[in-house]
Amino acid sequence: MSNQQSLSEELAARQFKALGDPVRLRLYQQIARSDEICVCELLGVANLSAPTMSHHLKSLRTAGLIEGDRRGTWIYYRAISNVATQLADLLGANVPV
């Protein structure tokens, strides 16, 4: 159904791991819900220090789940499309039973 190119298991594990923290799962959902969102706004939503926020965003970023770019003073993040779908596929939407 939706499988342009299957994720390596190593990469998928790293992505699940990135999502495997309550703080990061919330952040990812918040980012995925938004079209794009500024770090400063995420700081307003979550109750995290700026360094801790950066740390978690870096986890999500290096896992290939989100990407960000600076526009002037602010940095905007957005979810990388298809990744979530690929992970979902991998989770066994394809279980034959």
Added chain:
Amino acid sequence: MSNQQSLSEELAARQFKALGDPVRLRLYQQIARSDEICVCELLGVANLSAPTMSHHLKSLRTAGLIEGDRRGTWIYYRAISNVATQLADLLGANVPV
């Protein structure tokens, strides 16, 4: 589409975390592919010591991803149904944009 009862974020994070290890992701997939599978057979497939296998199975078990029952000498594991689908939903198959 498939949302009988949404997962708490805490639980979902624990489940993603359990899947966030290459060894456990493989194990989960192997178990989900099978109708049910004996630990001894998993030991044959993966190259793990018995204690390490138990450790990882316990992670998946306490996260609510798999369940096992003893039948005689052997213990059989199977994937708990719907959980993967709920996680997939949570990942944003349902993103409205």
Added chain:
DNA sequence: CCTTTGATTAGATATCTGTTAAATTAGATA
């Protein structure tokens, strides 16, 4: 240039995690 604001990076530390070896539990069989 200096200061302010937004964000990341570096260093320190306490906690968590994956693996191993040794011990233990559970069931089957003699």
Added chain:
DNA sequence: TATCTAATTTAACAGATATCTAATCAAAGG
């Protein structure tokens, strides 16, 4: 009972991780 196999548990330890403080980088405005 003793013994064998299947699986888990315990204890120990190295390596990873989350959070904090302090320092640094990047852009904007005075």
